[in-house]
Amino acid sequence: MTIKKLDGKIPDGPVDQKWNQHRFNMKLINPSNKRKFKVIVVGTGLAGASAAATLAELGYQVDAFCISDSPRRAHSIAAQGGINAAKNYPNDGDSVWRLFYDTVKGGDFRAREANVYRLAQVSNSIIDQCVAQGVPFAREYGGTLSNRSFGGAQVSRTFYARGQTGQQLLLGAYSAMMKEVHKNRIKVFTRREMVELVVIDGKARGIIARNIITGELEKHSADAVLLCTGGYGNVFFLSTNAMASNSSAAWKAYKKGAYFGNPCFTQIHPTCIPVHGENQSKLTLMSESLRNDGRVWVPKAQGDKRPPNEIPDDERDYYLERVYPSFGNLAPRDVSSRQAKYAVDQGRGVGKSGYAVYLDFRDAIKRDGQKAIADRYGNLFDMYQQITAENPYEVPMRIYPAVHYTMGGLWVDYNLMSSVPGLFVLGEANFSDHGANRLGASALMQGLADGYFVIPYTLGNYFATEKPEKTPVTTEHPEFEQALKSSASRFEQLFAVNGKRSVDSFHKELGHIMWEYVGMARDEEGLKKAIGLIQNLRKEFWKDVRVTGSDVGVNLELEKANRVADFIELGELMARDALERKESCGGHFRVESQTEDNEALRDDENFCHVAAWEFQSVDTAPLRHIEELKFENVHLSQRSYK
Amino acid sequence: MSDGNMNLKLKVWRQKNTKDAGQMVDYSLEGVSPDMSFLEMMDMLNEKLVNEGQDSIAFDHDCREGICGMCSMMINGQAHGPKDLTTTCQLHMRSFKDGDTVVVEPWRARAFPVMKDLMVDRSAFDQIIAAGGFVNVNTGNAPDGNAIPISKENADLAMDAAACIGCAACVASCKNASAMLFVSAKISQLALLPQGEVEGEERVRSMVSKMDELGFGNCTNEAECEASCPKGISISNIARMNRQYFTSAIKAK
Ligand SMILES: Cc1cc2nc3c(=O)[nH]c(=O)nc-3n(C[C@H](O)[C@H](O)[C@H](O)COP(=O)(O)OP(=O)(O)OC[C@H]3O[C@@H](n4cnc5c(N)ncnc54)[C@H](O)[C@@H]3O)c2cc1C
Ligand code: FES
Numbered sequence: 001m002t003i004k005k006l007d008g009k010i011p012d013g014p015v016d017q018k019w020n021q022h023r024f025n026m027k028l029i030n031p032s033n034k035r036k037f038k039v040i041v042v043g044t045g046l047a048g049a050s051a052a053a054t055l056a057e058l059g060y061q062v063d064a065f066c067i068s069d070s071p072r073r074a075h076s077i078a079a080q081g082g083i084n085a086a087k088n089y090p091n092d093g094d095s096v097w098r099l100f101y102d103t104v105k106g107g108d109f110r111a112r113e114a115n116v117y118r119l120a121q122v123s124n125s126i127i128d129q130c131v132a133q134g135v136p137f138a139r140e141y142g143g144t145l146s147n148r149s150f151g152g153a154q155v156s157r158t159f160y161a162r163g164q165t166g167q168q169l170l171l172g173a174y175s176a177m178m179k180e181v182h183k184n185r186i187k188v189f190t191r192r193e194m195v196e197l198v199v200i201d202g203k204a205r206g207i208i209a210r211n212i213i214t215g216e217l218e219k220h221s222a223d224a225v226l227l228c229t230g231g232y233g234n235v236f237f238l239s240t241n242a243m244a245s246n247s248s249a250a251w252k253a254y255k256k257g258a259y260f261g262n263p264c265f266t267q268i269h270p271t272c273i274p275v276h277g278e279n280q281s282k283l284t285l286m287s288e289s290l291r292n293d294g295r296v297w298v299p300k301a302q303g304d305k306r307p308p309n310e311i312p313d314d315e316r317d318y319y320l321e322r323v324y325p326s327f328g329n330l331a332p333r334d335v336s337s338r339q340a341k342y343a344v345d346q347g348r349g350v351g352k353s354g355y356a357v358y359l360d361f362r363d364a365i366k367r368d369g370q371k372a373i374a375d376r377y378g379n380l381f382d383m384y385q386q387i388t389a390e391n392p393y394e395v396p397m398r399i400y401p402a403v404h405y406t407m408g409g410l411w412v413d414y415n416l417m418s419s420v421p422g423l424f425v426l427g428e429a430n431f432s433d434h435g436a437n438r439l440g441a442s443a444l445m446q447g448l449a450d451g452y453f454v455i456p457y458t459l460g461n462y463f464a465t466e467k468p469e470k471t472p473v474t475t476e477h478p479e480f481e482q483a484l485k486s487s488a489s490r491f492e493q494l495f496a497v498n499g500k501r502s503v504d505s506f507h508k509e510l511g512h513i514m515w516e517y518v519g520m521a522r523d524e525e526g527l528k529k530a531i532g533l534i535q536n537l538r539k540e541f542w543k544d545v546r547v548t549g550s551d552v553g554v555n556l557e558l559e560k561a562n563r564v565a566d567f568i569e570l571g572e573l574m575a576r577d578a579l580e581r582k583e584s585c586g587g588h589f590r591v592e593s594q595t596e597d598n599e600a601l602r603d604d605e606n607f608c609h610v611a612a613w614e615f616q617s618v619d620t621a622p623l624r625h626i627e628e629l630k631f632e633n634v635h636l637s638q639r640s641y642k
Numbered sequence: 643m644s645d646g647n648m649n650l651k652l653k654v655w656r657q658k659n660t661k662d663a664g665q666m667v668d669y670s671l672e673g674v675s676p677d678m679s680f681l682e683m684m685d686m687l688n689e690k691l692v693n694e695g696q697d698s699i700a701f702d703h704d705c706r707e708g709i710c711g712m713c714s715m716m717i718n719g720q721a722h723g724p725k726d727l728t729t730t731c732q733l734h735m736r737s738f739k740d741g742d743t744v745v746v747e748p749w750r751a752r753a754f755p756v757m758k759d760l761m762v763d764r765s766a767f768d769q770i771i772a773a774g775g776f777v778n779v780n781t782g783n784a785p786d787g788n789a790i791p792i793s794k795e796n797a798d799l800a801m802d803a804a805a806c807i808g809c810a811a812c813v814a815s816c817k818n819a820s821a822m823l824f825v826s827a828k829i830s831q832l833a834l835l836p837q838g839e840v841e842g843e844e845r846v847r848s849m850v851s852k853m854d855e856l857g858f859g860n861c862t863n864e865a866e867c868e869a870s871c872p873k874g875i876s877i878s879n880i881a882r883m884n885r886q887y888f889t890s891a892i893k894a895k
Contacts (some may be wrong), residue, residue: 143791
């Protein structure tokens with residue numbers, strides 16, 4: 001087994017000039033020739049919608065696919081907090097360099113410097129573009145754009161549209177897309193799910209899509225395929241992701257030769273509304289801003305079931321303030337999440353289930369008055385009350401960490417191309433810019449950077465260099481027939497099992513295994529155990545799953561079964577990746593690798609690299625390749641929040 | 643029944659596909675927790691159906707946070723159920739009580755054919771947006787975000803209109819199946835901002851004519867749309883759109 005050292009194709013030169021120079025060096029396609037190229041864009045979240053719109057504006061023919069009934073809806077729509085940019089409008093010391101620096105450091109030195117720099121560089125153009133589209137960002141009385149500080153940043157660089165930033169950005173990108181639909185330059189295929197990637201002569205040339213309404217499988221060919229299919233947090237069953245978020249498109253690509261980068265890097269968000277019972281279907285995020293005024297605590301004594309307001313101060317443990325006196329309740333996401341888990345593991349969790357900690361506004365209300373608190377967080381308090389029927393002005397909120405974002409994803413080079421030529425990956429679906437931990441308000445920025453400002457250049461260069469138009473393919477090509485057959489037989493197999501257990505029951509079981517052993521704290525023994533458990537679950541799934549209904553017409557059970565089968569395989573890969581990465585970094589915490597103060601301890605000597613996994617077969621262990629990371633501008637240092 | 647859990651009778655619209663006539667089907671469900679959301683209750687019913695070997699009930703949903711606009715159910719004759727300013731996915735079972743009968747139907751409107759059970763086809767909304775619900779600006783052309791100051795008041799009003807989630811409860815609750823609230827929200831958002839104002843008159847003409855062409859009904863000022871809107875979109879947007887439409891129609895003559 002030879003391990004490859006992957007080449008990220010990072011351009012030469014100083015970090016602040018790489019992208020400019022690269023843009024100049026890349027080949028261009030003559031405007032009148034662009035219409036000869038067809039591009040398939042799978043997914044119309046922020047990454048996909050922005051890419052589809054921009055490529056169509058340039059003159060390419062675009063076919064865009066999404067699972068939902070309209071490209072106006074995608075998981076991206078739920079983002080609340082905001083989007084970062086290095087505008088430095090508040091004059092508080094921000095710059096492209098500082099955003100770059102914060103993102104590299106926040107990612108715990110596991111992202112490529114060159115990519116992150118480019119991201120910071122184009123961030124300002126994103127804001128300009130969105131304003132031009134009519135995105136109603138929050139404004140000051142003087143008419144200028146408002147900014148706030150978000151996720152522990154020391155500067156105010158976050159732009160927002162009330163608590164609906166993701167919605168407004170997505171609707172902006174969607175409207176840009178619809179403008180091109182109007183001009184017949186984009187064809188939208190809604191309620192379609194990509195179920196296979198078609199690779200011809202080593203290059204991505206199309207997809208097989210399942211029509212969710214009719215159940216039919218369709219062949220679509222193109223000169224390049226862009227996967228913009230989002231993250232895979234739903235491996236855990238419960239997460240803050242939308243219900244249709246899934247890993248299947250990426251997983252199919254992985255099985256066709258695209259490497260999977262850092263699959264174990266997942267982000268767990270500390271402030272979510274806790275689980276109410278076994279029927280819970282998803283988790284709701286509460287904005288992190290609550291930690292500016294709320295104090296996190298649990299009772300000092302185990303099993304203390306008194307109502308919170310009857311527990312006197314000296315019997316409460318404000319553990320974040322105790323352990324991190326300087327950061328207190330604002331300790332970073334991974335750190336706060338892990339501390340909550342420790343408290344619960346010690347039997348000090350609160351609420352009916354015991355899987356929660358308090359976030360208490362009593363002192364803030366006493367200090368600033370109820371009105372001030374309502375002005376700041378009124379909508380969040382209402383949302384909490386709507387879901388839990390408890391009034392957070394009177395009793396402390398109960399919160400618990402939940403899976404929120406996946407930094408891992410398909411490996412791509414600097415040009416966003418995967419290891420399969422012609423297959424590009426954008427947005428949360430790729431592994432690229434956030435390293436081992438994503439900062440708040442940076443995912444929206446990355447999705448739109450990829451779609452509006454990176455892919456339009458790098459895709460043109462691919463076409464100009466590889467000239468796919470010289471070897472035209474149609475859907476009559478035998479590879480399409482082959483791919484269609486293999487997809488059809490997979491769906492037949494799912495019915496053929498005809499077992500006794502529902503799809504959801506498998507998904508929930510997978511979620512329990514992942515949360516327990518591949519969640520906030522991981523160790524060798526647990527990860528090995530998880531791999532065994534997941535392998536058994538996979539066998540059991542293919543022996544005992546029950547898919548009712550038929551393959552003609554709408555069948556939600558069949559859709560779910562297809563996705564869950566892939567989640568199970570991906571879950572195993574995540575556990576393997578976590579097992580091999582014997583260091584702690586960012587969101588990946590290996591119990592064996594911690595400082596004396598129980599903080600994450602990186603091992604730069606052995607793990608300053610990206611792990612990129614190559615598929616072998618379902619029953620053969622995949623190969624782990626690496627891409628070495630070099631830090632020439634931001635010096636490797638250990639995080640400390642004490 | 644324990645812990646305040648409920649037993650419910652459900653009457654759910656089942657329809658195999660667009661051509662099928664469809665019918666109400668009775669189900670009963672035990673042990674529904676008041677903490678569950680309405681869609682989790684539907685999940686529970688589906689899990690039960692699957693375990694009995696039956697086809698599950700198809701319904702649209704995605705974010706389950708009241709923001710994507712995918713969920714769409716008529717619950718006891720009300721779009722998104724009994725609670726104001728609440729989508730189906732944000733409705734909790736504590737709004738019901740033990741022994742209740744709950745009737746669940748799809749949106750009904752000529753422009754929204756039922757695809758299966760509770761799922762309808764709302765692609766007409768996309769067609770209306772494609773007719774003009776955008777600003778004609780290509781990527782890369784934009785001036786600095788602060789180049790044109792926008793009064794906070796207008797920015798806030800534009801945001802109020804932009805909060806529409808495109809769920810179509812407005813159409814489903816209107817006896818004329820009119821799409822005026824939806825269309826006027828987009829038109830208002832863009833009309834209130836200098837970036838969108840430029841093409842305002844052209845936009846209102848093309849979006850309104852697309853809306854008419856697609857078979858949506860007229861507005862007769864019943865205001866059911868506003869009452870059912872989970873995001874509180876105001877009918878003052880309709881007035882703004884009408885004003886703009888008349889000016890633009892006069893100029894076009
Ligand atoms: C609750 C919440 C709040 C957040 N808040 C913020 C925030 O404030 N700031 C921030 O920066 N980030 C935030 N994030 C993260 C951010 O929203 C996401 O990372 C980002 O929106 C992902 O965008 P995307 O375009 O990559 O993917 P998505 O928006 O997930 O889009 C995926 C698209 O792919 C389609 N698709 C998937 N599989 C297939 C298939 N097989 N075939 C066809 N189509 C397919 C889907 O239909 C969809 O159109 C938040 C995330 C959550 C969960
Ligand atoms: S499921 Fe998204 S609004 Fe209800």
